[in-house]
Amino acid sequence: MEVRACTAADLPAVQAIYAHHVLHGTGTFEEVPPTLDEMTARHARIVANARFPFLVAAEDGVILGFAYATEFRQRAAYRHTCESSVYIAPDAQRRGIGYALMREVIDQCTTQGLREMLAVIGDTQNYASIGLHAALGFAHVGTFHNVGHKFDRWIDVVLMQRSLQPGH
Numbered sequence: 001m002e003v004r005a006c007t008a009a010d011l012p013a014v015q016a017i018y019a020h021h022v023l024h025g026t027g028t029f030e031e032v033p034p035t036l037d038e039m040t041a042r043h044a045r046i047v048a049n050a051r052f053p054f055l056v057a058a059e060d061g062v063i064l065g066f067a068y069a070t071e072f073r074q075r076a077a078y079r080h081t082c083e084s085s086v087y088i089a090p091d092a093q094r095r096g097i098g099y100a101l102m103r104e105v106i107d108q109c110t111t112q113g114l115r116e117m118l119a120v121i122g123d124t125q126n127y128a129s130i131g132l133h134a135a136l137g138f139a140h141v142g143t144f145h146n147v148g149h150k151f152d153r154w155i156d157v158v159l160m161q162r163s164l165q166p167g168h
Helices: 008-024 036-047 097-111 127-135
Strands: 002-005 054-059 062-071 081-088 116-122 139-150 153-163
Touching: 002 097, 008 036, 008 054, 008 062, 008 081, 036 054, 036 062, 054 097, 062 097, 081 097, 097 127, 116 127, 127 139, 127 153
Parallel strands: 081 116
Antiparallel strands: 002 054, 054 062, 062 081, 116 153, 139 153
16 A cells, blocks of 8 residues: 555545545535546645645556544644544455554654644544544544534534654
8 A cells, every 4th residue: 555645646545535425424524425527626625735745556557545633723823733534445444544644644743843643523422433543543622512513413522632753
């Protein structure tokens, strides 16, 4: 498996993976999958800031998952903080792909001098994502209760945080 920068050629697979999570999961609160054009625009916005990686994991030419970091908020005081996202193809889960992707996202954000990384995880029952982030050194820092409504139920958001630089 190779972890590398996402290219325009990878975006149809990225869009398909994300669409699956939108339609079948609670890790994202989107309810309608973004089009390929929208995913292309999102990718362009993220990589336009050289501080933020957008990566894919590929094996034998097949995209297995993707992960990226982006600004947490647009206000200037948040410029040293980023938010991470990771999504894995349904048939590629539980193989360490999310860990490998996030490890590289963390390393690249650390190298860029970012100080804190946040994970905003949909659903307290999203045990795989919560466990992945905990294994990567993220700590649970809070829960927003009943802030999303999807699949006819109210859903919490789990907040996790990891320092990227010493001197917390």
